[in-house]
Every structure is written in C-alpha cells, then in structure tokens.
Amino acid sequence: MNFRSFLVTGLFILLLAGCSSPPSAIDAFDTYVKNWNKQEFSSMYDQLSPATQKSISKEEFVERYKTIYKDVEARDLKVTFKKPEEEPEPNEEGEVSFPFSVSMQTLAGEVAFENEATLVLTEEEDSETYGVNWNPSFIFKELKEGEEVSINSAVPTRGEITDRNSADLAVNGAVNEIGVVPEKIESDKDKILSELSEVLKVSVEDLEKDLNQSWVQTDPTQFVPIKSVMKSEKELVKEAKNITGVMVSEKTERIYPFGESAAHLTGYIRNLQKEDLEEYAAKGYSSYEKIGVAGLEQVYEEKLHGETGWTIAIKGTDSESDKEIASKPKVDGENIQVTIDSTVQEMLYKQLDGEPGTAVALHPTTGETLALTSSPSYNPNDFTLGFDEGEYAALAGDKNQPFAAKFNKTYSPGSTVKPLTAAIALQDGDLDPKAKEEIDGLKWQKDSSWGGYSVTRVKPADPEVTLEEALIHSDNIYFARKALDLGADKFQKGLESFLIGQDVDFPFPTENSSVSNKELGSGILLADSGYGQGQLQISPYHLAMTYTTFANEGKMIKPTLKMDEDSPQTVEVVSPEVASVVNDALSKVVSSPEGTAHDPVVKGISIAGKTGTAELKGAGEETGQENGLFVAYNTDRKDLLIAMMVENASSHDITGKVKKVFRDMQP
Numbered sequence: 001m002n003f004r005s006f007l008v009t010g011l012f013i014l015l016l017a018g019c020s021s022p023p024s025a026i027d028a029f030d031t032y033v034k035n036w037n038k039q040e041f042s043s044m045y046d047q048l049s050p051a052t053q054k055s056i057s058k059e060e061f062v063e064r065y066k067t068i069y070k071d072v073e074a075r076d077l078k079v080t081f082k083k084p085e086e087e088p089e090p091n092e093e094g095e096v097s098f099p100f101s102v103s104m105q106t107l108a109g110e111v112a113f114e115n116e117a118t119l120v121l122t123e124e125e126d127s128e129t130y131g132v133n134w135n136p137s138f139i140f141k142e143l144k145e146g147e148e149v150s151i152n153s154a155v156p157t158r159g160e161i162t163d164r165n166s167a168d169l170a171v172n173g174a175v176n177e178i179g180v181v182p183e184k185i186e187s188d189k190d191k192i193l194s195e196l197s198e199v200l201k202v203s204v205e206d207l208e209k210d211l212n213q214s215w216v217q218t219d220p221t222q223f224v225p226i227k228s229v230m231k232s233e234k235e236l237v238k239e240a241k242n243i244t245g246v247m248v249s250e251k252t253e254r255i256y257p258f259g260e261s262a263a264h265l266t267g268y269i270r271n272l273q274k275e276d277l278e279e280y281a282a283k284g285y286s287s288y289e290k291i292g293v294a295g296l297e298q299v300y301e302e303k304l305h306g307e308t309g310w311t312i313a314i315k316g317t318d319s320e321s322d323k324e325i326a327s328k329p330k331v332d333g334e335n336i337q338v339t340i341d342s343t344v345q346e347m348l349y350k351q352l353d354g355e356p357g358t359a360v361a362l363h364p365t366t367g368e369t370l371a372l373t374s375s376p377s378y379n380p381n382d383f384t385l386g387f388d389e390g391e392y393a394a395l396a397g398d399k400n401q402p403f404a405a406k407f408n409k410t411y412s413p414g415s416t417v418k419p420l421t422a423a424i425a426l427q428d429g430d431l432d433p434k435a436k437e438e439i440d441g442l443k444w445q446k447d448s449s450w451g452g453y454s455v456t457r458v459k460p461a462d463p464e465v466t467l468e469e470a471l472i473h474s475d476n477i478y479f480a481r482k483a484l485d486l487g488a489d490k491f492q493k494g495l496e497s498f499l500i501g502q503d504v505d506f507p508f509p510t511e512n513s514s515v516s517n518k519e520l521g522s523g524i525l526l527a528d529s530g531y532g533q534g535q536l537q538i539s540p541y542h543l544a545m546t547y548t549t550f551a552n553e554g555k556m557i558k559p560t561l562k563m564d565e566d567s568p569q570t571v572e573v574v575s576p577e578v579a580s581v582v583n584d585a586l587s588k589v590v591s592s593p594e595g596t597a598h599d600p601v602v603k604g605i606s607i608a609g610k611t612g613t614a615e616l617k618g619a620g621e622e623t624g625q626e627n628g629l630f631v632a633y634n635t636d637r638k639d640l641l642i643a644m645m646v647e648n649a650s651s652h653d654i655t656g657k658v659k660k661v662f663r664d665m666q667p
Contacts, residue, residue: 023128032044044132049122074104075104095120107310140325150314154311163337169258177249178200179223262373263377264294267293270293304334339561355376359643414613415474416631422467442460443456444477488520499545507561513538513539516529556572597630607634611628630643
C-alpha cells in the first residue's frame with residue numbers, strides 16, 4: 001500500500017467514526033411516550049428492555065394493558081416528560097432515569113400521578129439502544145407486579161314518577177318475593193313443584209331451572225327466589241305459604257300502581273341486553289343495570305337513572321383491603337312529576353273497556369297533558385315481577401297489539417277534521433259563515449271527470465246549508481266543496497298552520513301527522529281531504545292539540561308533559577273571531593237535537609265537540625273498517641279536552657263514553 005492509499009483509507013475510517021454517534025436515551029423515551037399516548041402497546045413492547053421482554057410475552061403485554069385501559073374507559077390520556085437540555089450519562093449498569101407524569105379521564109373520574117422510568121443501555125449486534133424497564137405502576141401508581149385492577153359500580157336509586165297530584169305512577173316499592181328452600185322439598189319434590197306451579201302460574205320446567213342454577217346448594221337455610229308479586233296479592237301469597245318448603249321475603253322492585261290503565265304512559269324497565277351495552281356503557285351504565293324501554297320510563301331515562309358510581313382499585317389479599325385508585329360517587333335519579341291526572345287516566349281507560357282504541361286528555365288553555373291511554377293493554381308490573389306462564393306469548397300474538405301505544409300513532413281523522421277545514425276557509429278564504437250553500441241530494445261530484453265517484457252525505461239535510469248547519473249535521477259535501485274552493489295550496493298551508501305535516505316538539509315520541517302521500521291537486525283527493533278522508537293521517541294526541549285553538553281564542557297550545565315547565569308555546573292559527581264562530585258551532589253539535597254528538601244527553605255538562613267516523617278502505621274495496629272518533633272540551637270551565645278513537649266502532653258508540661268522563665269530573 002502506497003502512502004496515498006494509506007491516507008485515503010485512514011480518512012475513510014475517521015469519517016465512519018465521526019458518523020457513528022452514541023444512542024440517545026432522551027430520544028428513546030420520547031418515542032416511547034409518543035407511542036404510549038397513542039396506546040400503541042405493540043410498539044411499546046418492542047422498545048422494552050430484554051429483561052422486561054423475558055418476563056412477559058408481547059401478546060400478554062398488549063392484551064393486559066389494552067384491557068385495563070378499555071375497562072376503566074381511559075380517555076384523554078396524557079403522558080409527558082420534560083426533556084433534559086443535555087443527554088444524561090448512564091450509571092455503571094448503563095441505566096438512565098426520567099421522571100414523567102400521567103393523567104387520564106376514567107369512568108371513576110380523573111387519575112393523575114408522577115412516576116419515574118428507567119431505561120437501560122442494551123448492546124445489539126451492530127449497535128446500542130436504550131430499552132425501557134417496564135413496571136405495572138406505569139399504568140397506575142398503586143399497581144404492582146402480579147396484582148389485578150378491580151372495577152366496581154354503585155347503582156343509583158332510580159327516580160320515581162308521580163302525577164300532578166303526587167299520586168305514584170312508577171315507584172320503587174316493596175313486593176313479596178316467593179321462593180323455596182330446596183332442602184325442605186326434597187322429600188316430595190314433584191308434588192310440591194306441581195302445587196307451586198299451579199299457584200304461581202310458572203311452569204314446572206321453569207321451576208326446575210331455578211332450582212338447578214349453579215349457585216344453588218343443599219343447605220337447610222338457602223332460599224331460592226321464584227317469583228315476586230305485588231303486596232296486594234294477599235290470597236296468592238297465603239296459598240303459596242301453605243305449600244311445604246315455600247318462604248316469602250320482601251324486596252324492593254319497580255312497581256306501577258295503576259297497572260294496565262297507565263301502562264303505555266309509564267312504560268317499564270328491563271335489564272340491559274347485549275345489543276344495548278355499547279350505547280349505555282358510553283353513558284356510564286354498568287352492564288347489569290336496568291333501563292326504561294317504553295313510555296315515561298324511556299322518555300325521562302337520563303333524569304330517572306341518575307349517574308352510576310364507580311371505584312377503580314387494586315384488589316387486596318385476604319389480609320389487605322383494596323387500594324383505591326379513583327372513585328366517583330353515585331348520583332341518585334331525579335324524581336319526575338308529570339302533568340297527568342291519574343283520575344282522568346283511569347276513567348278514560350275504563351271507558352275504552354278493552355276495545356282497541358285510545359283517548360287523550362289535555363287542559364285546553366294551559367296545554368297540560370292530563371291523560372294518554374291505550375287499549376287493550378298489559379300490566380307493566382309483569383316486566384319486573386314476571387309474567388304468568390303463556391301470558392307474554394298471548395299478549396304478543398294479540399292482533400290488537402296490547403304492547404303498542406295508540407295515542408301517538410296516526411289515523412284517518414274522519415269528520416273531526418271538518419272544524420279545521422271550516423277555520424281555514426274562514427281565515428284564508430272568503431267563507432261567510434251565515435251564507436247558505438245550495439246542496440241538493442245525498443251525492444255530489446264536481447264534474448263528469450270524477451267518473452262514477454261522488455261525495456256522499458251521511459243523511460238527508462236541508463238543500464240550503466250554513467257553516468253551522470254543516471257542522472251540526474257533519475255534511476261531507478259542504479266541506480268537500482270548501483276544500484275545493486280554497487284550492488290545494490291554501491288548504492295545505494291551512495292544515496300546516498295546525499302543524500299537520502310538520503314536526504311537533506313533544507317529549508313523548510309521536511308519529512308526525514301528514515296531509516297526503518302526493519300532491520292534493522284540484523279533484524277527488526282535495527275534496528275528500530276537506531271532510532277528513534283522503535290520505536290525511538293525524539295522531540289522537542295531535543288531533544286533541546288542534547282543538548285547543550277553538551277553546552283558546554284562535555291560539556293552538558303545544559302540550560306539555562312535565563310539571564313546572566316554562567309557559568307552553570302557542571301558535572296563532574286563526575283570529576279570535578274565527579275561533580269563536582267554530583266554537584259556537586261545535587257547541588251546537590252537542591246541544592242541538594239534530595247534532596251528531598247530541599245523544600246520549602248527559603245533564604249537567606256543557607261541552608263543544610265534533611264526532612267522526614273514518615272509513616278505512618283498501619284499494620278496490622267499497623267498504624272497510626270504521627273507526628269512531630269524538631273530540632270535545634267543556635265550554636264553561638275550559639279545563640278538560642278529550643279526543644277518543646275506538647276501532648271498529650261508530651262515533652255514536654263513543655260520544656257517551658267521553659261525556660261520562662266530563663260528567664264525573666264535574667266538581
């Protein structure tokens with residue numbers, strides 16, 4: 001090698017030496033912290049020291065710490081450390097330490113602590129790197145090797161629901177829990193289970209399942225609960241206690257004192273199911289809590305439930321207690337008082353008498369919802385105490401759908417929409433309420449373009465008809481003509497002023513009413529809509545709301561459901577003068593002997609209202625199911641408005657039912 005070659009080689013070696021720099025502990029830990037903040041445990045494991053990796057596999061490391069963070073619902077994780085200005089010198093063991101801070105939000109509140117990490121210099125094949133000596137205390141300061149994290153919940157007491165007069169609608173009350181002591185029935189088990197099955201209406205098969213649960217042991221004192229019943233079922237409890245081995249204890253359950261009469265109003269609660277877990281876990285619920293799934297229980301779930309309490313701790317040994325990491329106390333649910341009058345609720349349900357139908361009651365001048373009833377019904381207590389054998393299947397298979405509320409579904413309003421048509425024509429058209437309209441005969445059609453279709457009067461009437469007479473006699477032809485006179489645009493906008501076809505803000509979920517499935521046009525559909533047929537769909541709740549307009553000088557009140565809410569919103573639909581004209585005519589519908597709502601006469605009440613019979617015909621059918629309707633309010637006190645609909649009935653069938661409630665509610 002000549003001198004020149006030697007010089008080049010030497011320079012190359014020096015350059016290599018100059019390019020090779022010692023590993024940086026600061027950079028190594030900075031990278032580690034970044035991965036930690038992103039909870040990338042796989043990358044974190046790759047940066048661990050050989051000693052740490054020898055103590056735990058990658059799969060175990062990733063699974064353990066991912067699971068802990070997931071279970072405590074760690075979020076907003078912030079791991080920070082202040083970088084030194086200069087690279088620290090490792091000690092004799094090649095170790096460097098850095099202080100760091102950890103903070104996070106968990107289901108039990110904030111967790112924050114200071115700690116210190118040690119990095120060790122490790123020689124690899126061609127280089128040196130710093131690896132982290134992992135310690136479980138990096139996750140939680142109190143956590144040591146081999147210890148487990150425990151998460152415990154404290155279920156809040158559910159808030160109760162009462163009516164306007166503080167009568168209980170949904171409360172946490174005492175019930176009787178009937179069960180058996182297995183050791184005491186062994187001598188004659190088959191006979192005893194057969195007797196118990198008959199009394200409790202629980203199948204022997206289900207009784208066997210209860211007794212064969214994994215936790216059941218042969219113990220002279222062990223009690224296996226079978227079924228809970230209301231305190232009022234004294235005879236049933238007495239019969240059960242006469243059976244060998246049966247015991248009765250007391251427990252607290254969610255109960256519904258008004259049972260079937262308020263079932264669709266109150267709803268019920270049930271255990272969380274698998275499909276609910278993701279949604280409700282995000283709201284802080286534990287997996288074994290109960291939720292409202294219908295009625296007021298669902299509407300006010302968030303307020304009624306309260307907040308679950310949580311404690312995160314390190315599991316203690318037999319000689320040590322748990323070490324608390326964080327805790328958040330439970331917050332019991334809020335009690336809710338609603339505007340419902342349980343007396344009116346029960347009266348209306350009684351009048352429905354099991355027939356498929358519904359009734360809504362409002363205070364026409366304050367907007368307070370007084371009753372929401374539906375028939376047939378179910379007993380919401382059965383969802384917490386248990387159904388009798390075969391009972392749930394029978395209810396679920398009933399064609400009249402007892403589990404479904406009807407007051408918030410939409411139906412054809414029939415002639416109960418005629419006062420709305422009248423109000424629209426008076427407000428937006430040129431209708432003179434005293435003008436006489438010539439109508440001859442029982443059938444009428446606009447022109448020959450209607451083919452064989454005609455609008456039909458229910459009964460013969462005078463050939464000259466005023467607005468008042470048209471409402472008294474419920475004249476289909478008169479109101480079909482008024483809709484045509486208005487035209488589609490004015491009629492549609494008039495209905496929309498009553499919020500038909502619009503979103504209505506009401507706490508209880510309610511189907512939106514609708515005008516039609518297509519353009520009203522200028523022919524048959526528009527004419528039919530004028531007297532409540534066509535494709536009009538209105539919920540009984542919404543129908544009741546529209547009638548507050550006539551009791552409240554032209555202002556429609558959006559109903560409220562919760563006591564002590566702000567003043568109800570009102571919508572100025574028509575002028576006070578128009579409302580007065582319609583109100584006076586509706587009074588005559590009831591007071592005039594010729595009025596469709598005159599019979600049966602109930603003395604002592606003064607009401608205004610409108611009947612309706614909605615005929616539901618399928619395509620190509622000449623006749624169909626008829627639903628009877630009656631909407632009425634008392635005109636002297638103006639403190640009660642009722643809308644009732646009964647399926648497969650005429651309006652005449654239900655006017656008496658509604659009038660009885662008005663009569664019985666008189667002071």
